[in-house]
Amino acid sequence: MLEALVAGGAEGLVLVRDSAACEGRSLLRAFVSAAVQRAERVLVVLFEVPREQFEAGLSPSVKQRLLYRDGFTDPLAWMGPDPDLRAGDFGELLAGGLPPGGPLTLVLDSLSWLLLRLPPPHLCQALGALLGGPPNSARPPRLLALLHGDLHPPALLRALGALASTQLTLGGAPPATPGAPRLASVLSRPRRGGVSQKDESFTLLPDGSLCSLGVPPPAPEEGSPPPAAPTLGSSGDSGGRVPPLTFRLRLSAAERAARAAVTPPYQLSPPRRSTLLQTPGTIVCTPEPPEDEDPEDPDDDLDV
Amino acid sequence: MAAVPAAGGVARGRGVTSFQRKAAAGSRLAAVAGTRPSVRHGQLLLSSGLPSLDCVLGGGVAVGTLLLIEEDKYGLYSNLLYKYFLAEGVVCGHDLFVASAKEHPDNILKELPAPLLDDTHRNELGEEATAVKSEDFQDSMKIAWRYQNLPKMEASPTTSTKFGHYYDVSKTMSPELFQSIKCHSFYLPEELSLQAKMKTCNMNSAYTRLLESIHRIIYQEGFDGSDPQKKQKNILRIGIQSLGSMLWGDDICSSDTPEDVHSLTKFLYVLRGLLRKSLSACIITVPAHLIQNKAIMERVTNLSDTVVGLESFIGSERETNPLYKDYHGLVHVHQIPRLNSLICDVSDTKDLAFRLKRKLFTIETVLIEGSNTKDVFHFNLAKEQMNIALLSN
Amino acid sequence: MFAELNELLDASPQRPERGKFTLLRDTRTDGSFLVHHFLSFYLRAGCKVCFVALLQSFSHYNIVAQKLGISLTAAKERGQLVFLEGLKSCLDLLFAEEEEQSGHPSPLQFISESTSNLKALFDFVRTSLTPADSDSWKGPVLLVDDLSVLLSLGAAPVAVLDFIHYCRVVVCSQLKGNIVVLVHSNEDSEDEENELVVNSLCHHSDLILWVEGLATGFCKDVHGQIKIIRRVSLELTAEQDLVQIYQYKIQDKNVTFFARGLSAAVL
Numbered sequence: 001m002l003e004a005l006v007a008g009g010a011e012g013l014v015l016v017r018d019s020a021a022c023e024g025r026s027l028l029r030a031f032v033s034a035a036v037q038r039a040e041r042v043l044v045v046l047f048e049v050p051r052e053q054f055e056a057g058l059s060p061s062v063k064q065r066l067l068y069r070d071g072f073t074d075p076l077a078w079m080g081p082d083p084d085l086r087a088g089d090f091g092e093l094l095a096g097g098l099p100p101g102g103p104l105t106l107v108l109d110s111l112s113w114l115l116l117r118l119p120p121p122h123l124c125q126a127l128g129a130l131l132g133g134p135p136n137s138a139r140p141p142r143l144l145a146l147l148h149g150d151l152h153p154p155a156l157l158r159a160l161g162a163l164a165s166t167q168l169t170l171g172g173a174p175p176a177t178p179g180a181p182r183l184a185s186v187l188s189r190p191r192r193g194g195v196s197q198k199d200e201s202f203t204l205l206p207d208g209s210l211c212s213l214g215v216p217p218p219a220p221e222e223g224s225p226p227p228a229a230p231t232l233g234s235s236g237d238s239g240g241r242v243p244p245l246t247f248r249l250r251l252s253a254a255e256r257a258a259r260a261a262v263t264p265p266y267q268l269s270p271p272r273r274s275t276l277l278q279t280p281g282t283i284v285c286t287p288e289p290p291e292d293e294d295p296e297d298p299d300d301d302l303d304v
Numbered sequence: 305m306a307a308v309p310a311a312g313g314v315a316r317g318r319g320v321t322s323f324q325r326k327a328a329a330g331s332r333l334a335a336v337a338g339t340r341p342s343v344r345h346g347q348l349l350l351s352s353g354l355p356s357l358d359c360v361l362g363g364g365v366a367v368g369t370l371l372l373i374e375e376d377k378y379g380l381y382s383n384l385l386y387k388y389f390l391a392e393g394v395v396c397g398h399d400l401f402v403a404s405a406k407e408h409p410d411n412i413l414k415e416l417p418a419p420l421l422d423d424t425h426r427n428e429l430g431e432e433a434t435a436v437k438s439e440d441f442q443d444s445m446k447i448a449w450r451y452q453n454l455p456k457m458e459a460s461p462t463t464s465t466k467f468g469h470y471y472d473v474s475k476t477m478s479p480e481l482f483q484s485i486k487c488h489s490f491y492l493p494e495e496l497s498l499q500a501k502m503k504t505c506n507m508n509s510a511y512t513r514l515l516e517s518i519h520r521i522i523y524q525e526g527f528d529g530s531d532p533q534k535k536q537k538n539i540l541r542i543g544i545q546s547l548g549s550m551l552w553g554d555d556i557c558s559s560d561t562p563e564d565v566h567s568l569t570k571f572l573y574v575l576r577g578l579l580r581k582s583l584s585a586c587i588i589t590v591p592a593h594l595i596q597n598k599a600i601m602e603r604v605t606n607l608s609d610t611v612v613g614l615e616s617f618i619g620s621e622r623e624t625n626p627l628y629k630d631y632h633g634l635v636h637v638h639q640i641p642r643l644n645s646l647i648c649d650v651s652d653t654k655d656l657a658f659r660l661k662r663k664l665f666t667i668e669t670v671l672i673e674g675s676n677t678k679d680v681f682h683f684n685l686a687k688e689q690m691n692i693a694l695l696s697n
Numbered sequence: 698m699f700a701e702l703n704e705l706l707d708a709s710p711q712r713p714e715r716g717k718f719t720l721l722r723d724t725r726t727d728g729s730f731l732v733h734h735f736l737s738f739y740l741r742a743g744c745k746v747c748f749v750a751l752l753q754s755f756s757h758y759n760i761v762a763q764k765l766g767i768s769l770t771a772a773k774e775r776g777q778l779v780f781l782e783g784l785k786s787c788l789d790l791l792f793a794e795e796e797e798q799s800g801h802p803s804p805l806q807f808i809s810e811s812t813s814n815l816k817a818l819f820d821f822v823r824t825s826l827t828p829a830d831s832d833s834w835k836g837p838v839l840l841v842d843d844l845s846v847l848l849s850l851g852a853a854p855v856a857v858l859d860f861i862h863y864c865r866v867v868v869c870s871q872l873k874g875n876i877v878v879l880v881h882s883n884e885d886s887e888d889e890e891n892e893l894v895v896n897s898l899c900h901h902s903d904l905i906l907w908v909e910g911l912a913t914g915f916c917k918d919v920h921g922q923i924k925i926i927r928r929v930s931l932e933l934t935a936e937q938d939l940v941q942i943y944q945y946k947i948q949d950k951n952v953t954f955f956a957r958g959l960s961a962a963v964l
Contacts, residue, residue, distance in 0.1 A: 573784075577785065
């Protein structure tokens, strides 16, 4: 489902929720690369990072096709009278300032930055005005917004989730080795109706595109060979790796059958039972030898 | 720091060497009564009035720092520490600045405990030694041997030049000891009628007035070195009682969401600036158990130098716990400052308890009944090795 | 400057990095030894340093820096170090008489005025680090000790974040310099404003040095644990952050680092 969304299936407001441990900007870049491949226009509104950092890792052909509005350099007009984009002007940008013509993908980096500085209801009204629109107008642009989940109270995150048509929450533990698959939880409410939620794992290729690995495999079984134990001082040691076990916890089918074939000792066959019952049983009691008491008290050795 | 000879020729504890640091360029400090330089960082140290607390804090309270005491539930023992600090100032000949919103400073000064000087001290200690098991006394010497100067007898009856004195809580200080001492006082109900002169900067008006008063005293009396004519340098000991309580006009004790969260922290920051640039030290007691918003206490701790919390056993279930039957409460050392150095004097043991036995207030390591110090030492050493061993997965 | 920490970070004063934001975090312990390290490191590297020291006095940093082989007074005199002593500046702001105030507004004027933004502090940083023509220093560096104090003085968390934002714009992006900031944090802290600032800064940092006191309590030979997080994911698309954990012991003039469980006391 993730690949379908990246390939153009997403519509309306798409929230990419990340945290400091699992960053989500790389997923935004994947969307951007795919949109450029489809010859769509992409407008990137930057508040949080400079342009060089946002386009790090994108191929040059993608880079030159991107349009930018720079809200990073001087959003509060501290350094000069006329910055490119002010924080307060974002509403107007959404309302009427978008470049006309053709399908547009709007990328917002990041929504969290705006939420901390503008009142959330006003911001959401501007977003809502963008997503709605009269039914016979051109298809509204797709808005991809990066949201840092660890900076806002849960109530606000839920309220924003109710506005979004798609939410991609990056989660799971950060992968131990570079290049390992990452986990995303996809919640999609397409316009035509219905809700679908799925956990998917994916990797990002070096050119920025996404490669979905489908549903993540369940946790590895015990007894499967673990990765080699790290040497001292090696990088990437995040601790918590399972040490190699010296026993197996699972039985193969043959072993299970062999175990079932053995009679347990408490289960008596009739001949054996009759033998036991017939033997006259006597109880023999031999008293134990008298206790060897030591008159000394070991506590006396303590010099307290 | 100049090489300051130990005041009064006191014999040092066995662990303290006689090494003295060379003078730094330009800073020459004449010997100030009642202080001694720290071995570790060359700062001047004052006694807090309790020799066992000095030992826990690594020698004493450094000049220019703030000692914050988190009050126990009924305020009994924190009030005692407050008075010990001021009494030590009287005995050493320092100037005092007494601030309170609750009691008039003159009443506080009348109730300061009397110091144990001359031969009465030796008799007192001798009584203690025979009354309790001799091992206890030996033990307190053993724990403290590295830092503590055992006070020796001095000839002068009034001002003493030793470091660290013992006080008798059952007697009050005689008025003749006060004669040569300059006491400045700040009693909030009297000050509120006057007009504040400095910028309020959105701070509680009581705190604003207190800061103004402290600044004025420091400047006028020359504690910040602004008066080079002054030959004899002296220390200003500032004591502020129950800061943050409702009597100071602050609502952080009464409300979970106080209106003004920043007044107390701003006050502490400005006070820190005043202390750092003058020859003074300050003790503040704060009713931390009443402050609902724990974020404020975290910020207060970060802005203070030394933070000690007292927990008394009155009314709690620990009163009947046999482990604590000889003690009246616990001492929690939350923070010790790192001054002019990367390291600080953290004491090895963290299980400290205090007791007010007869007339002496002591702070000791909690000793488990039936064990001797050798076992406790080995127990602590084993605990540390266990700490190290536990860290490797 | 601690040689072992330089090895762990793969840093050297001869080739200081450019355009990096380093976050120093401490939990249950005091992480100021890292501030002393970076101060002496960048001074030795020949960078121009603007040090916003909010918590301690100048003499404290000077005495420790002398133990590490650097003289802050000399650095100030030759113009390499611009030192803002927060305590002194705050006193000047509050207690100065009207006629004594100079033309420059105080960098900490947000304390006394109703404007809640830190623009004055940012202007101070910008004028200190913008290179003059006669300067020959290698790259500007901003060092802040510590940011949590600004919250205690009444600044809103968003105001602090705006200040850091603008510092990143000018120092990291435009001047290609470095920023090092110390913050306090606790896992179960109730100070939500502080947690907001710390989490937000984590998103922008290229390197996070997280110093924690031991969970098992005080130990004489191991003073704490340091987690070094290199946020490679900010730069390259397919990479993940590298996390390394070491333990340390602070001595009078040096700090030694070792792998977990291998303190010299145990071996």
